[in-house]
Amino acid sequence: MRSNAESPSPDTIAIVDDDQALRESLVWLLESVGLPTCSFCDGEQFLAAQHGGFGALLLDVRMPGMSGLQVQQQLVDQHSALPVIMMTGHGDVPMAIAALKNGAFDFIEKPFNHQQLIDVVQQALGSALQHHRVQQQHALLKERYQLLRPKEQRIVAHVAEGMTSREIAELMQISGKTVEVYRLRAMKAMGAANLAELVRQAVALELVPALSTTE
Template identity: 80%
Template sequence: MPRNDAKQPTSATPPLSSITSIIAVVDDDQALRDSLVWLLESVGLTTHAFADGEAFLAAEHGDYGALLLDVRMPGMSGLQVQQQLVEHRAALPVIMMTGHGDVPMAVAALKNGAFDFIEKPFNHQQLIDVVQQALGNAYEQRRAVQQHRRLKARYQSLRPKEQNIVAHVAEGMTSKEIAEHMQISGKTVEVYRLRAMKAMGAANLAELVRQAVALELVPTLTPTPSPDE
């Protein structure tokens, strides 16, 4: 049964939030687009289809959770569309759809950050599994970004001396060393450190250090290669 390329959200409840469960399908083959829309919506995934890469890039693609992208299309190829997304720093997992002989192009896409590729003709369950994995990956990445933003906001809310103490703790300095370095009393160091831990939501010093590392307040240690490496 014919379907419009511009799909409206269905009433089915997606497995993730509505923001991260919308799938974009970009392929110049209308029969394949319709088939993919039917398949994905049959498992509760809202799907928007596009006949070419230009139409997809012209649309607002920030709300999509994953992209099924054909490698070979008239006009912009799938690789060119992917490169545009990379240049615009779009956090969107891309699943390349390849035909016979397109594996080298799929490998190039993987090297450029694609999530996976799947060969035509598709195994329906395999396609659904890959899409669900991509959605899960996108969900975790977005959650990590949100957590990092919250952590950064907490750190920026600290007083300058509290920020300095967090950095010095992460550097491995003792309270006595911090006091001497900052020319304040050891008791003041303890007060500022406890305030910082409370504001940062750190339950203990180890967690405070991990937060400082996540915020890149101190450099991470590069593992020393073993003699056998």
């Protein structure tokens, strides 16, 4: 188990529960399958720590002081992407459902089935890894777009709006051939293999709104 003062690794599981015996049991179980852990006796201690780098959070619903739902709400308010697995006792299922509606990854009832708990934690780690990859891809896409020349940026947006090369040329008062040159240059810089991919990238960058399925 890592010290609470250390920066967690991306596969570290945070455990928040006021029951010391249960915390120690969970630490032993998770570390027995190679998952590092960091445990906290209450929500306040967890929130005061460097909790942004954890891979997943096992969070007790009922605790003295801040409840699990209150801790989760704090994470929601902070726009945290940390997958939260609520730990519930008998009769706490309605609270767990409320947590799911507020974005929790899953909940698991005490007493735990060890394999079920490990499986849920592994799934949460996989979800966190996928989210991190998506964020990295978006950051790279944004960086590539910002490196484009201003006219290339405009053309990307106009293409995504559905304008033809002729319409873009008239709007920007340049030749159609110049539009094609800028568009191809932008596609190469953005890593877009075709126009459809360039449009998807523009939507991802919010240069144009995504089409509504109701329209």
